Amino acid sequence: MQMDSKDSSNIQAKDKEKKDLNESMNKLHIEGASSEQAGTSTTNFKRKPVIIIVVGMAGSGKTTFLHRLVCHTQASNIRGYVMNLDPAVMTLPFSANIDIRDTVKYKEVMKQFNLGPNGGILTSLNLFATKFDEVISVIERRADQLDYVLVDTPGQIEIFTWSASGAIITEAFASTFPTVIAYVVDTPRSSSPVTFMSNMLYACSILYKTRLPVVLAFNKTDVAKHQFALEWMEDFEAFQAAVSSDESYTSTLSQSLCLVLDEFYKNLRTVGVSAVTGAGMEEFFKAIDAIAEEYMENYKADLDKRRAEKQCLEEERRKENMDKLRKDMEKSRGETVVLNTGLKDKKDHNKTVMDEEDKEIEGEDDDDYEEFTEEEDVIDEDEDEEVARFSF
Numbered sequence: 001m002q003m004d005s006k007d008s009s010n011i012q013a014k015d016k017e018k019k020d021l022n023e024s025m026n027k028l029h030i031e032g033a034s035s036e037q038a039g040t041s042t043t044n045f046k047r048k049p050v051i052i053i054v055v056g057m058a059g060s061g062k063t064t065f066l067h068r069l070v071c072h073t074q075a076s077n078i079r080g081y082v083m084n085l086d087p088a089v090m091t092l093p094f095s096a097n098i099d100i101r102d103t104v105k106y107k108e109v110m111k112q113f114n115l116g117p118n119g120g121i122l123t124s125l126n127l128f129a130t131k132f133d134e135v136i137s138v139i140e141r142r143a144d145q146l147d148y149v150l151v152d153t154p155g156q157i158e159i160f161t162w163s164a165s166g167a168i169i170t171e172a173f174a175s176t177f178p179t180v181i182a183y184v185v186d187t188p189r190s191s192s193p194v195t196f197m198s199n200m201l202y203a204c205s206i207l208y209k210t211r212l213p214v215v216l217a218f219n220k221t222d223v224a225k226h227q228f229a230l231e232w233m234e235d236f237e238a239f240q241a242a243v244s245s246d247e248s249y250t251s252t253l254s255q256s257l258c259l260v261l262d263e264f265y266k267n268l269r270t271v272g273v274s275a276v277t278g279a280g281m282e283e284f285f286k287a288i289d290a291i292a293e294e295y296m297e298n299y300k301a302d303l304d305k306r307r308a309e310k311q312c313l314e315e316e317r318r319k320e321n322m323d324k325l326r327k328d329m330e331k332s333r334g335e336t337v338v339l340n341t342g343l344k345d346k347k348d349h350n351k352t353v354m355d356e357e358d359k360e361i362e363g364e365d366d367d368d369y370e371e372f373t374e375e376e377d378v379i380d381e382d383e384d385e386e387v388a389r390f391s392f
């Protein structure tokens with residue numbers, strides 16, 4: 001008789017445990033889903049300002065061009081905001097509203113991490129990227145008073161276009177504002193067909209990498225007109241004729257590539273500019289406005305689609321994990337929980353976790369909480385300090 005009542009109370013307790021478990025899992029599920037839905041919202045996307053990220057080979061004239069853009073915006077009553085992302089630049093010809101150098105000291109980074117110049121620039125950019133949400137919110141707060149945000153990037157193009165931090169920065173911009181790329185081309189240096197082709201391939205790769213609209217700014221037109229480039233882009237036979245004198249492998253490759261790039265050229269806007277004389281500024285801004293519209297029509301939709309797809313996948317993965325977790329927990333009937341850390345020292349690790357659990361049971365959890373909160377506060381203080389270093 002005694003055994004029977006014990007059995008039935010055991011069954012009741014297990015049923016209750018199972019019910020509790022199901023309830024808590026469902027709650028988790030709902031909470032998870034609703035928080036993701038909140039993340040899906042794109043309501044914080046703003047139509048203004050247009051972000052212009054200036055990229056180009058080292059020495060193509062990005063910084064000088066940006067200075068010219070700043071002068072033009074000031075003279076034409078266009079409301080611009082200027083950002084410098086080159087930590088290694090010694091002096092800037094314009095005053096930047098947000099300057100990476102106020103937050104990260106590139107030479108200190110080189111010393112501290114024992115890096116060369118390029119590693120130093122890359123690490124500085126990485127450090128800055130970790131704070132980029134702050135930068136975005138600063139621009140968001142001023143969004144109503146701005147038409148354009150002009151962004152200068154490090155001299156060496158690949159540091160921005162092929163780094164994780166460059167991608168993070170670009171995506172952070174593109175998911176909040178219409179964002180376009182201004183690819184600065186050194187026109188006199190591109191007069192050789194093979195150099196021209198390699199420059200175009202780079203521009204094309206940036207288009208693929210960033211998935212943002214690109215405008216080609218043929219700079220230094222005071223030294224060499226960009227007419228030849230336009231001809232080569234419009235008529236591939238003209239380009240083939242230009243390379244025909246060169247019998248090298250690259251020239252045959254260039255001939256084939258120009259056919260491939262034909263489609264790329266068709267969807268590309270080009271302007272001839274001179275950062276020194278200021279020629280072509282109006283045309284440049286017209287091209288920017290046109291591609292900003294393009295951004296809203298094509299790229300924004302694509303971005304939203306990609307984001308929705310990603311969230312669907314996340315949701316599926318989460319559901320799968322929840323089901324797995326539910327099964328595992330049902331299997332264990334709430335008695336034991338196997339912590340699979342995947343670590344080599346799994347045994348020891350489990351032991352540590354168990355030890356900690358034992359401690360908690362002994363009522364030491366309050367102390368743990370206190371320690372954790374203190375640590376959090378320290379981190380927050382550090383963050384505030386770094387944020388305070390921005391000069392807005």
Ligand SMILES: Nc1nc2c(ncn2[C@@H]2O[C@H](COP(=O)(O)OP(=O)(O)O)[C@@H](O)[C@H]2O)c(=O)[nH]1
Nearest residue numbers: 058059060061062063064155219220274275276
């Ligand atoms: N003649 C001429 N020189 C230019 C022009 N734009 C830039 N430069 C020169 O090109 C060099 C590199 O310019 P800079 O802006 O530092 O290039 P960045 O590395 O791309 O930022 C400098 O000596 C500039 O004076 C231009 O439109 N015409």
Ligand SMILES: [Mg+2]
Nearest residue numbers: 062063086155
């Ligand atoms: Mg520069």
